[in-house]
Structures are given as C-alpha cells and as structure tokens.
Amino acid sequence: MKPWANSGLGRDLHLDLTASGSLSRGLRARLVSALRESIRSGRLGADTTLPASRTLAVDLGIARNTVAEAYAELVAEGWLTARQGSGTRVADRTGEPPHRPRPHITSSLPSSSPTPALSLVPGSPDVGEFPRTAWLASARRALTAAPNEAFGHGDPRGRIELRRALAEYLSRARGVRADPEQIVVSASSGHGLWLLARSLEGTFAVEGYGLHLHRELLHDADVVTTPMELDTLGAQPPDISGRHLSAALLTPAHQFPMGGPLHPSRRTAFVEWARTTGGIVIEDDYDGEFRYDRQPVGALQGLAPDQVVYLGTATKTLSPAIRVGWMVMPEHLIDGILAVKGIYERWVSATDQLTLADFIESGAFDRHIRRMRTSYRRRRDALVATLAERAPHVKVTGIAAGLHAVLELPAGTESATVDRATALGVEVMGLSTFRHPDAVENQVDGLVVGYSTPSSARFEATINALCQALPAP
Amino acid sequence: MKPWANSGLGRDLHLDLTASGSLSRGLRARLVSALRESIRSGRLGADTTLPASRTLAVDLGIARNTVAEAYAELVAEGWLTARQGSGTRVADRTGEPPHRPRPHITSSLPSSSPTPALSLVPGSPDVGEFPRTAWLASARRALTAAPNEAFGHGDPRGRIELRRALAEYLSRARGVRADPEQIVVSASSGHGLWLLARSLEGTFAVEGYGLHLHRELLHDADVVTTPMELDTLGAQPPDISGRHLSAALLTPAHQFPMGGPLHPSRRTAFVEWARTTGGIVIEDDYDGEFRYDRQPVGALQGLAPDQVVYLGTATKTLSPAIRVGWMVMPEHLIDGILAVKGIYERWVSATDQLTLADFIESGAFDRHIRRMRTSYRRRRDALVATLAERAPHVKVTGIAAGLHAVLELPAGTESATVDRATALGVEVMGLSTFRHPDAVENQVDGLVVGYSTPSSARFEATINALCQALPAP
Numbered sequence: 001m002k003p004w005a006n007s008g009l010g011r012d013l014h015l016d017l018t019a020s021g022s023l024s025r026g027l028r029a030r031l032v033s034a035l036r037e038s039i040r041s042g043r044l045g046a047d048t049t050l051p052a053s054r055t056l057a058v059d060l061g062i063a064r065n066t067v068a069e070a071y072a073e074l075v076a077e078g079w080l081t082a083r084q085g086s087g088t089r090v091a092d093r094t095g096e097p098p099h100r101p102r103p104h105i106t107s108s109l110p111s112s113s114p115t116p117a118l119s120l121v122p123g124s125p126d127v128g129e130f131p132r133t134a135w136l137a138s139a140r141r142a143l144t145a146a147p148n149e150a151f152g153h154g155d156p157r158g159r160i161e162l163r164r165a166l167a168e169y170l171s172r173a174r175g176v177r178a179d180p181e182q183i184v185v186s187a188s189s190g191h192g193l194w195l196l197a198r199s200l201e202g203t204f205a206v207e208g209y210g211l212h213l214h215r216e217l218l219h220d221a222d223v224v225t226t227p228m229e230l231d232t233l234g235a236q237p238p239d240i241s242g243r244h245l246s247a248a249l250l251t252p253a254h255q256f257p258m259g260g261p262l263h264p265s266r267r268t269a270f271v272e273w274a275r276t277t278g279g280i281v282i283e284d285d286y287d288g289e290f291r292y293d294r295q296p297v298g299a300l301q302g303l304a305p306d307q308v309v310y311l312g313t314a315t316k317t318l319s320p321a322i323r324v325g326w327m328v329m330p331e332h333l334i335d336g337i338l339a340v341k342g343i344y345e346r347w348v349s350a351t352d353q354l355t356l357a358d359f360i361e362s363g364a365f366d367r368h369i370r371r372m373r374t375s376y377r378r379r380r381d382a383l384v385a386t387l388a389e390r391a392p393h394v395k396v397t398g399i400a401a402g403l404h405a406v407l408e409l410p411a412g413t414e415s416a417t418v419d420r421a422t423a424l425g426v427e428v429m430g431l432s433t434f435r436h437p438d439a440v441e442n443q444v445d446g447l448v449v450g451y452s453t454p455s456s457a458r459f460e461a462t463i464n465a466l467c468q469a470l471p472a473p
Numbered sequence: 474m475k476p477w478a479n480s481g482l483g484r485d486l487h488l489d490l491t492a493s494g495s496l497s498r499g500l501r502a503r504l505v506s507a508l509r510e511s512i513r514s515g516r517l518g519a520d521t522t523l524p525a526s527r528t529l530a531v532d533l534g535i536a537r538n539t540v541a542e543a544y545a546e547l548v549a550e551g552w553l554t555a556r557q558g559s560g561t562r563v564a565d566r567t568g569e570p571p572h573r574p575r576p577h578i579t580s581s582l583p584s585s586s587p588t589p590a591l592s593l594v595p596g597s598p599d600v601g602e603f604p605r606t607a608w609l610a611s612a613r614r615a616l617t618a619a620p621n622e623a624f625g626h627g628d629p630r631g632r633i634e635l636r637r638a639l640a641e642y643l644s645r646a647r648g649v650r651a652d653p654e655q656i657v658v659s660a661s662s663g664h665g666l667w668l669l670a671r672s673l674e675g676t677f678a679v680e681g682y683g684l685h686l687h688r689e690l691l692h693d694a695d696v697v698t699t700p701m702e703l704d705t706l707g708a709q710p711p712d713i714s715g716r717h718l719s720a721a722l723l724t725p726a727h728q729f730p731m732g733g734p735l736h737p738s739r740r741t742a743f744v745e746w747a748r749t750t751g752g753i754v755i756e757d758d759y760d761g762e763f764r765y766d767r768q769p770v771g772a773l774q775g776l777a778p779d780q781v782v783y784l785g786t787a788t789k790t791l792s793p794a795i796r797v798g799w800m801v802m803p804e805h806l807i808d809g810i811l812a813v814k815g816i817y818e819r820w821v822s823a824t825d826q827l828t829l830a831d832f833i834e835s836g837a838f839d840r841h842i843r844r845m846r847t848s849y850r851r852r853r854d855a856l857v858a859t860l861a862e863r864a865p866h867v868k869v870t871g872i873a874a875g876l877h878a879v880l881e882l883p884a885g886t887e888s889a890t891v892d893r894a895t896a897l898g899v900e901v902m903g904l905s906t907f908r909h910p911d912a913v914e915n916q917v918d919g920l921v922v923g924y925s926t927p928s929s930a931r932f933e934a935t936i937n938a939l940c941q942a943l944p945a946p
Contacts, residue, residue: 011839012646012762014771043644043775123626130624132616135824139612143605148928151603151792153596171516173485187660187820198693213815220671220813289485298487302516319624321823342690347660349822350794351608366484455621 010055017060027062031070039079039090046092050080053088118462120428122257122404122450123315129372130319134364135355141362142354154350156341157334158185158326161357166326169360170312174288175298177305178328184337186325187348189284189313190217193249195327196282196309197221199336202246204282205238208439209431211256214249214284227436230255233263237273247280247309248273252300253288257434257448259398259406261297270300274307280333281308287316289369291401292377306330314356316403316452317369324352376403379451379459386463393473403452406431413471414445421447421469426462428469483528490533500535504543512552512563519565523553526561591899591935595730595877595923596788602845603792607837608828614835615827627823629814630807631658631799634830639799642833643785647761648771650778651801657810659798660821662757662786663690666722668800669755669782670694672809675719677755678711681912682904684729687722687757700909703728706736710746720753720782721746725773726761730907730921732871732879734770743773747780753806754781760789762842764874765850779803787829789876789925790842797825849876852924852932859936866946876925879904886944887918894920894942899935901942 015034017027025033038044051059053067060067071088074080081091142161150159157163163180170176186192190213197204197218204218208227218225228235228248234255238245248270252262262270274281283300291297301310310328329337359365380399387396387407395408409417414430421428431446447466454462488511490503498506511517523529526544530537544561547553554564615634623632630636636653643649659665663686670677670691677691681700691698701708701721707728711718721743725735735743747754756773764770774783783801802810832838853872860869860880868881882890887903894901904919920939927935 010843011836012842014646014648016648016771041650043648043650045641045644048641048645127624128621130621136613136616140609143609148601148603151600151794153793168518168521171518172521173487175487175489175516177514177516190815191820217815298489319823320626321624323820323822340693342663342686347664347796347820349796349825350792351828352822352824355824363484369485370483 010059011049011051013051013056013059015060028066028070028073031060031062031066032073035070035074036077036079039074044090046090048090049086050088050090118426118458118465119453120426120447120449120451120462120466121453122429122448124320124450124453125316125318125372125403126375126452126455127319127321128455129375130321131364131368134368135318135359138358138362138364139351139355142358143351146354150350150354156338156346157183158348159350159353159357162324162326162353162360165357165360166312169365170299170310170326170328173366174285174312175302176310176328177302178310182305182329182331182334184327184329184334184341185348185353186327187323188315188325189286189311190214190325191347192309192311192325192327193217193282193284194221195337195340196247196280197223198340199333200246200280202244205245205248206436207235207250207255208436208441209255209257209434210249210251210436211284212433215436225436227439229439229441230258231441232260234260234266235262235270237266237269238277238279240273240276244277245279247282249282249284250300251284251286253285253291253297254402255398256284256286256402257398257404257406257431259400259402259404261401262300267300267303271304271307274304280330283308283310285310285312287402288312289317290373290376290403292373292380293400297401301328306332309333317365317372318356322352322356324348324356376452380405382459383449383451383463386467390467391470391473394470404448404450407447407449407470409445409447410471411445414447417447417469417471421466424465424469426465426469428466483532484522484524486524486529486532488529488533501539501543501546504533504535504539505546508543508547509550509552512547517563519563521563522559523561523563591931591938592926593899593901593920593922593924593935593939594926595902595921597793597923597926598789598791598845598876599848599925599927599929600792600794601928602848603794604837604841607841608791608832611831611835611837612824612828615831616824619827623823623827629811629819630656631821632823632826632830635797635799635826635833638830638833639785642838643772643783643799643801646839647758647785648775649783649801650775651783655778655802655804655807657800657802657807657814658821658826659800660796661788661798662759662784663687663798664820665782665784665798665800666690666755666757667694668810668813669720669753670696671813672806673719673753675717678718678721679909680708680723680728681909681914682728682730682907683722683724683909684757685906688909698909700912702912702914703731704914705733707733707739708735708743710739710742711750711752713746713749717750718752720755722755722757723773724757724759726758726764726770727875728871729757729759729875730871730877730879730904732873732875732877734874735773740773740776744777744780747777753803756781756783758783758785760875761785762790763846763849763876765846765853766873770874774801779805782806790838790845791829795825795829797821797829849925853878855932856922856924856936859940863940864943864946867943877921877923880920880922880943882918882920883944884918887920890920890942890944894939897938897942899938899942901939 017030017034054064057064057067075082080088082088163183166183167178167180170178194217198221203224203226205228206225208230215225270281299310301308313325314322384396396405398406418430429448431444488507490507526540527537530540548555553561555561636656639656640651640653643651667690671694676697678701679698681703688698743754772783774781786798787795857869869878871879891903902921904917
C-alpha cells in the first residue's frame with residue numbers, strides 16, 4: 001500500500017469507496033454513490049463544504065477529473081451546489097423527507113442558555129465586564145513567549161509561571177504564606193475540594209449553612225459531611241475529644257451564605273482543633289478579594305500554613321468560563337493530592353494558565369479587581385438603598401464583603417417569596433437551599449441575593465422585581 | 474464603618490494594622506511594623522512591588538504622607554528599595570538569615586520538566602509545531618464575537634459553538650453520525666471515560682493490551698476491567714451469553730498500542746454484542762486523524778450510533794495543553810452523563826472551547842492536521858528506513874496510521890532494552906506496560922515507539938540512540 005501522498009492543504013473528507021458497491025463498478029460511480037449516501041443519511045449536513053476536487057483526488061489516489069465529474073453529477077442531481085469562490089457544498093434540501101431523520105434532543109435537558117431573563121443566583125460575577133481586550137493581550141504575550149514544552153503534557157502541579165504569579169499575588173493581597181512549590185493548580189475550587197476528598201477520605205465537618213454544590217460533590221466522592229453550628233462569631237469548631245474528622249471546610253473571610261467573617265477567636269480555635277486532632281482546615285476563599293470596608297480579613301492560612309489548605313478561584317474575580325483554581329497546600333499533603341490528580345495535568349487548560357500568569361504579573365488582575373470592587377460596591381449600595389425605601393421591614397445582612405446579601409424574611413414566608421419572584425421572572429435562591437440536612441441551629445427564612453449576577457442594563461429592573469416579590473410588612 | 478473608597482487603580486496589599494501592636498501607637502509606627510513583619514516572615518518576597526503610597530493610603534483610610542513616611546523609613550532600614558519609574562519594591566536581602574525559612578519541596582515530586590532529554594514515549598504530538606499564531610487569531614475572533622453569557626456558568630454539554638463545529642467536522646472527516654445535541658464536551662478522552670465509568674458503573678471489557686492510564690482511571694472510578702484477547706483481526710468481542718458487561722472499550726481505527734485497525738467482521742460483531750446484551754461500545758478515536766495510506770478507517774460509531782459512544786480529543790491533533798475532548802453520545806445515555814458532570818460546566822475552559830470552535834470552522838484545524846500528517850509520515854518513513862539499515866532483524870508493525878510504531882523484540886529482551894535506552898538518555902516504553910494484568914494472550918516483547926514526541930531538531934539523535942539500545946541480532 002502506497003503512503004498517502006496528501007497535500008498540506010485542503011479539508012479532510014471520510015469516504016469508503018470499497019463499501020459503495022462492487023469493486024467492478026467504475027471509480028466515478030462508486031464515488032458518486034458514496035457521496036450521495038453520505039448526504040442522504042444526514043452525515044454530511046446542508047452547507048458542509050467539500051474538499052476541492054484536486055485535494056480529494058490526491059487523498060483518494062484517483063484522477064482529479066474523476067472527482068470533478070462526480071461533483072458535477074451530484075450538482076446536477078441537486079445534492080451539491082457549486083459557486084465560484086465558495087467551493088462545492090452540500091445543498092440545503094430542507095422540506096424533503098430525509099432518509100433517516102437526525103435525532104433532536106430537547107425534552108429533559110437544560111436549555112443552552114441556563115440563565116433566565118433575570119437572575120440573582122449567587123456565584124457569578126458580572127459577565128458583561130469580562131476584560132476581553134486585556135485577557136487577549138495577555139494570551140498573545142503568554143503564548144508567544146511560552147517554551148515549546150508548555151504545549152506538551154504538563155507538571156501535575158500546574159504551570160510554574162502561574163504558580164509563581166499566584167505565590168506573589170496571594171502573599172501580597174490575601175496574606176497567604178505561599179511558595180510556588182506549595183501551590184497546586186486545579187480547574188476550580190470544586191475540583192480542588194474533590195481532589196482533597198479523594199485524598200483525605202473520611203468525614204468532613206462543613207458549615208451548617210454552606211454551598212449545596214460542595215456537599216453534593218463531597219457525597220459523590222464518598223465523603224460524609226457533618227454540620228458545624230453557626231452563631232454570631234461564625235462556625236463552631238468540632239469537639240476536640242469527639243470522633244475523628246479528616247477536615248473542616250470553612251469560608252473564613254465571608255461566610256457563605258450568611259456573609260460574616262469568622263471571629264478571630266474562632267480562627268484561633270480552628271487552628272487549635274487542627275493542631276490537636278491532626279485534622280485539616282480547608283479555607284474556601286471564594287470571594288475574599290471583594291471587601292468594601294477597611295477591616296482587612298486576610299487568609300486564615302497565614303496563621304497556620306501547615307494545618308490549612310487554601311482554595312482560591314478565578315470564578316468570581318474573572319469568570320466561571322476560566323476554569324482555573326488554586327490550592328496552597330501544607331507540604332505533607334501534596335504527594336497525596338498529586339497521586340489523585342494523576343501523572344498527567346488533568347483537566348486544566350495550559351493556555352488559560354499561561355494567560356492568567358501574565359494577566360496577574362502585568363498588573364491587569366489587580367486593576368480588574370479594583371475596578372470591579374468599585375462597581376459591586378455601587379450595586380450593593382443601590383440594593384440597600386432600594387430595600388430601605390421599598391421594604392424597610394426586611395433586614396439586609398452580610399454586606400460588608402462579597403457579591404451577595406442575605407435578606408431576612410418573616411418565618412414561614414421564604415418558599416412563597418421565591419415562588420413569587422419566579423413568577424415575576426427573577427430567579428433567586430432561598431436560604432433553605434444552603435442548609436445542611438442535619439443542621440442543628442434554628443432554620444432562618446431568607447433570600448440569598450447575588451447582586452453581581454445581573455447585567456448592568458438589567459440590574460435596576462431585577463432589584464425592582466425582587467422588591468415586588470417580597471412579603472408585605 | 475465607612476465603605477472602602479478605593480480607587481480603580483493600583484495594586485492590593487493585605488495589611489492588618491490592628492494586629493501590629495497597641496492601637497495607641499501612632500499609625501505610622503503600626504504601618505512600619507506591619508510592613509516589616511510581612512517582609513521578615515517571607516510573606517512579601519524580594520522584588521514584590523508595593524502599591525503606590527496614594528493607593529495604599531486610600532485603601533487604609535489614612536493620610537498619604539503617613540504611607541510615604543513609612544515607606545521612606547523602611548527604605549532607610551534596607552527592607553524596601555525605591556527607584557524612579559519602578560515604584561517601591563521589597564529589597565532582595567539574599568544572604569541574610571531569614572526569620573522563618575520558606576519550605577522548598579523538591580524531594581519526592583516530579584520535576585517541573587517531566588520530559589527527559591530524549592523521549593519516545595507515545596501520546597504527544599510534536600509540541601514545537603503547535604500553531605500559536607493561528608490559535609491566537611482564532612482566540613481573538615472567538616472572544617471578541619462571543620456573547621456575554623459565554624463568560625458565565627455554562628451549559629454542562631459544552632459551548633454550542635464548539636458542538637456545532639465538531640458535529641460538522643466529525644461527520645465529514647471521521648464518518649461519525651453527530652448532531653450538536655448529542656455531543657458532550659469533556660476536558661479530555663480520560664475525562665470522558667471517567668464520566669462514563671461513574672455513569673455506567675459495573676464491569677468494562679478492555680483490550681488485552683491498552684492504555685494503562687485508562688485502566689488506572691477506571692479503577693479509580695470503581696470500575697472493574699476484564700481483558701479481551703487480541704488477535705490478527707483485533708479485539709475479540711465478549712461472549713454474548715457470558716456475564717453482563719456495561720461496556721467494551723475499543724480503539725477501532727488504530728489499536729493502542731499494537732497499531733492495527735479492527736477488522737470489519739469484528740466491527741459488526743461488536744455492534745451485534747452491544748445490540749444483544751445492551752452493553753455500550755466506547756470508541757476511543759485517539760489518533761484517527763493520522764492515517765498514511767488510502768485505506769479509510771472511519772468511526773465505528775457511524776455503523777451503530779445508538780450503541781456506540783465516540784471519544785475524541787485535541788491532544789494528538791493540537792496539544793495536550795488544550796484540555797478539550799468530546800463525546801458523541803447515544804441519546805439515552807446523555808442525561809446520566811450530565812448528572813455526573815454536574816450542573817455547572819465542570820472543568821472545561823470556555824475560552825479554549827470558543828477558540829477551538831473558530832479554529833475548526835475557519836479551516837485552520839484541517840490545515841494543521843494535513844500539514845502534521847505529512848510531517849509525521851516523513852518521520853515514520855525515516856524511522857522505518859533507519860531501522861531497516863541498522864537493525865534489520867527488528868520487525869516494525871502498526872505503522873499504517875497513528876503516531877507510534879511497535880518494534881518486536883526477541884523473547885526476554887524487552888526489559889534490558891528499555892534499560893539500555895534509559896542509560897543512553899532515551900525514555901521509551903516496553904509493550905509490557907500496556908498489558909492488562911489478566912490478559913490471556915502470549916506476552917510479546919517489544920517497544921512502543923512514539924515517533925511524534927521528539928522535537929524535529931532531536932528526532933535523528935533520538936532514533937540513533939534507540940538503534941544503539943536495540944538487542945543484537
């Protein structure tokens with residue numbers, strides 16, 4: 001069999017001439033038959049561009065004229081169209097009954113645009129403010145400068161360029177004690193938590209109210225969760241003499257969803273718990289960059305880098321579309337995490353890693369965060385002012401930081417309020433969604449209002465619709 | 474507490490003035506002390522740029538002069554350096570004993586550059602040929618044109634732009650019956666296989682020789698694997714009357730690592746097995762784009778789209794750095810996969826997805842593949858010619874397609890040959906690495922030579938070193 005002398009140009013087209021009838025038939029007839037069947041079956045859809053006749057002829061090892069004649073025959077039959085300049089394409093035969101209808105699956109699946117008209121679901125930044133130009137400039141610099149090995153199988157800890165940039169940034173801006181060697185790049189905080197769950201196993205203590213997605217993810221990784229009670233100082237540490245827990249998952253800078261910082265006495269108490277029992281504190285710093293008052297709330301990790309795993313993510317600062325997160329690890333846990341992560345760089349785009357490294361080092365990340373901090377603070381102030389005017393009986397809490405507020409509702413009104421909001425076209429989540437099924441503290445009725453989620457153009461309309469949905473005094 | 478009136482410019486710096494001694498001390502003294510301690514502890518490393526004094530003053534809510542004086546004091550003490558134009562930075566105090574040495578972890582971890590000097594490990598394209606310019610052009614077009622919602626939480630099936638582009642490409646070039654609604658974007662073939670394992674569970678039949686990483690991944694997902702015997706026609710289908718298997722994992726276009734195509738009679742037999750038992754065929758089309766003769770080997774999926782899951786990846790065609798793979802799914806399996814994948818777009822970069830969609834639709838993907846096909850065919854021919862001259866007693870097989878060849882060795886010589894190659898600086902893998910521990914067929918001694926892995930500059934030296942390592946006739 002001769003090697004395939006295809007040219008470096010053109011497009012690939014899979015055709016099996018041996019399957020298109022007897023080999024004694026002429027080549028042209030077999031080619032016409034194979035093309036016609038590919039179109040009739042729907043494999044080659046309307047408007048698919050076919051290779052130039054010269055290219056296909058070389059690929060199939062037949063004369064160019066044979067291909068040109070086959071194309072012409074199918075144009076004459078109406079299967080193909082040929083136009084000067086745009087090549088030969090499959091004709092649009094809409095209206096004719098297709099030989100084999102293509103399946104169209106729409107029923108039980110989420111739609112392609114999961115965000116409804118108006119949304120206050122927490123967890124998303126203002127996606128209209130993604131810094132496209134600056135990001136593309138970083139991508140151009142980073143991909144141009146990257147060594148060739150950056151395009152090969154990577155270090156499972158992540159690109160060194162990104163780990164260096166993060167070490168500097170997290171030390172400076174979040175008070176983390178970070179060395180590039182201690183950082184493991186993940187695809188998101190969730191991915192990091194999943195790696196920890198597979199690596200540590202056992203039972204994790206979680207906050208009585210917390211992100212339901214994290215509970216589901218831990219369950220999926222065969223980790224049992226037990227709730228820690230929340231009071232005005234934040235989460236209460238597990239009993240030191242009680243049964244062994246592998247880890248305690250916390251949101252110290254800004255409790256999710258309640259919104260307060262973990263009290264300094266509790267910070268110390270969790271570190272003490274970890275030192276005494278050998279458990280690990282997992283610090284989910286999901287929106288620590290966004291604080292609107294002068295009270296600094298640095299990372300808990302800075303107090304006890306050997307007891308705390310710090311989790312960060314680009315989701316809130318940049319976009320959930322950038323699937324990059326980071327873990328700052330105590331040294332003794334790194335090998336276990338890498339064993340789970342696999343010997344190949346599992347599931348983190350190297351192009352995004354390189355681009356983010358440049359984005360941080362060039363100062364664009366700090367600039368973007370500071371710009372967005374100003375923008376979100378304005379939104380928060382507008383939300384608080386509107387509620388004070390239109391629903392003064394509703395108490396707003398958890399607003400010193402972050403991208404969401406908690407609206408406390410009269411007992412028993414949460415579910416009806418969420419339903420009214422839905423009917424008014426606003427998706428908003430009740431506090432009960434975030435409550436651990438075994439939580440011991442009293443249930444609080446309330447809404448978790450992600451005020452960073454709406455676009456600027458829709459912000460006012462969304463807040464107005466929310467006010468309409470709130471229960472009367 | 475007043476809102477934080479920070480400007481939109483500058484850099485963040487975390488400092489806790491309340492922790493820096495008694496509040497009765499002057500502000501400047503507390504600022505100096507907090508900064509000095511941050512540098513002494515190593516949190517702020519050498520060369521870290523500090524915010525401009527104006528920025529830090531606004532952030533901390535203190536007078537600009539106070540910050541300027543504190544900076545000046547620390548410059549005088551040697552903790553900081555100040556240069557016109559480059560701002561205030563942490564001084565490089567190398568040589569002084571640090572207050573708290575930073576951990577440096579090097580011992581048991583893989584090094585940052587996992588590829589040794591010379592490598593013939595299969596599974597990597599020539600990373601020096603990554604089409605940086607064309608990729609960046611696609612990124613620019615795609616990110617500029619993308620709707621805002623592209624930067625939010627995505628559809629768990631993946632971006633519609635990419636699923637449309639893939640449906641056209643896979644139908645045309647690989648003979649897949651693909652509709653965008655049936656495609657689920659994953660982070661890699663491995664990610665896709667992991668999702669299938671978590672969704673289907675049970676026991677999977679795998680080829681007696683196959684990718685060890687896939688076996689490890691299935692094991693990690695709690696799936697048991699049982700080997701199928703390979704003969705000259707390819708894998709033998711499982712016994713229809715035997716115990717139930719959830720799935721059979723195959724490499725039909727180019728058996729990995731042996732290198733032959735699955736015989737048409739076996740293709741039919743596997744489809745028959747799936748139809749009879751309800752098992753799923755998983756088609757790993759890991760390098761189907763690279764075939765060097767005119768025998769077309771289209772996707773098995775085209776024969777039985779309701780029984781076959783087709784897995785593809787950008788790893789071999791573009792780069793392992795692009796963490797994008799795709800699954801073409803039978804309709805009845807999609808809900809199960811999406812339930813495992815999670816309601817958020819888990820772990821696939823939307824920027825890479827959008828860029829790849831443009832890369833395919835603009836024709837750059839076809840052009841790149843055709844160019845690389847020519848380049849790899851030349852490498853293959855050079856490998857075969859060199860071996861024919863220098864080691865005519867070594868049989869080379871599996872070379873009609875793909876990016877690797879199998880070198881058959883005399884019985885009992887494989888391990889020593891791999892060791893000799895290592896001593897000569899060439900990493901190469903023996904066939905035994907890929908053998909299932911329960912495989913029944915006779916063990917074959919051989920090498921799996923990934924000839925796409927070396928850089929062009931090192932290709933000849935690598936092949937020469939390989940020849941030196943081969944056993945004498």
